[in-house]
Amino acid sequence: MANQMKELEEHMALISQMYPGVYTQVAPQQGRPKPRRRRRKNKTAESGAAAAAKKRKLIDEQVHLLELNFGNEHKLESERKDRLASELGLDPRQVAVWFQNRRARWKNKKLEEEYSKLKTIHEGVVLEKCRLESEVLKLKEQLGEAEKEIQGLTERMDGVSSNSPSSSSMGPPPPFLGEFGYDQDVFYIGQGTYIHGFDWMNLYM
DNA sequence: TCCTACGTCTACTTACATCA
DNA sequence: TTGATGTAAGTAGACGTAGG
The missing domain is CATH 1.10.10.60 (Homeodomain-like)
Structure with missing residues (x-):
């Protein structure tokens, strides 16, 4: 309800901006609600009839x-x-x-x-x-599937390199530390060597 | 410069006519 | 007959302007 009122006010402002020549006489009344008034009813039949006579539909x-x-x-x-x-x-x-x-x-x-x-x-x-x-x-x-695939490939490569004679002198484990399982764009390719992701792709793809 | 009267405006409301 | 709807008109308050 409050939202609707706010919307209405915004529309009012919009229309005022759209048609400035027509609705600029009265400054927008913001904030405080105006007190409600009650109009007096016609007390007598005479005044009622007079009112009815005055109010007639235009042709x-x-x-x-x-x-x-x-x-x-x-x-x-x-x-x-x-x-x-x-x-x-x-x-x-x-x-x-x-x-x-x-x-x-x-x-x-x-x-x-x-x-x-x-x-x-x-x-x-x-x-x-x-x-x-x-x-x-x-x-x-x-992205998740691609990461799994990369993980699998890396593990396979690790297995191959650990069988080699010099495997015992290997450096630290592959640094899959980042949000998506790798540290930025750096990939470990074995024998203590890290390469950039694009280079890794060129090497193995 | 201030005050007042007057006209006009919008917004809201009432009262009446008409119609399904 | 009755409730919904459209509309002519009443009313309050704000504003601009002319005149004293």
Whole structure:
């Protein structure tokens, strides 16, 4: 839940950055939650009826023209508001409210779109992470097998050299001390001699 | 420079209309 | 009939600006 809220805040910030001309009037309210208010209910039947009379659905043509205007410009200047109001036969206040609500709907829609875009990207990244992890596992397995093979070859070589007359004067045992069973890239080839891994490969492969 | 009034904005909320 | 949904409108608080 907290994560979702954080995500939402980040989206808000993102949208504000994306559309600076539209949502820069009010500074982002950070941190402290605003106190909740309760609106008074209409006490009388008369006031309820009056409210119902005031609140009527806009007809399609009015909405169409408002949408056209909103498409051109999301902000509503005073002159445009008055002109639109007289064209539509509405109160300028109604036009202003319609634009306010329309901006809110538009912002919500943008947030939803942005959220699903980010979600898709996130899913892709998670998938790629899984793929890379399984590849790492596979390579580790291959590495283990290669180490076993090297170990076997080295032991065989040791057996051959210990049969020779000079074997008793041999140096220290093969230095397989590192993480992968050998000390860095140095390999022991018998008779107290160490060679680099690449040289070892050239010699025996 | 400060104060105040006013208009506009967003965010949140309520109330009503509509529809399944 | 009822619950869900969409939307017009109310409200608080923040901000910018003009005027005194």
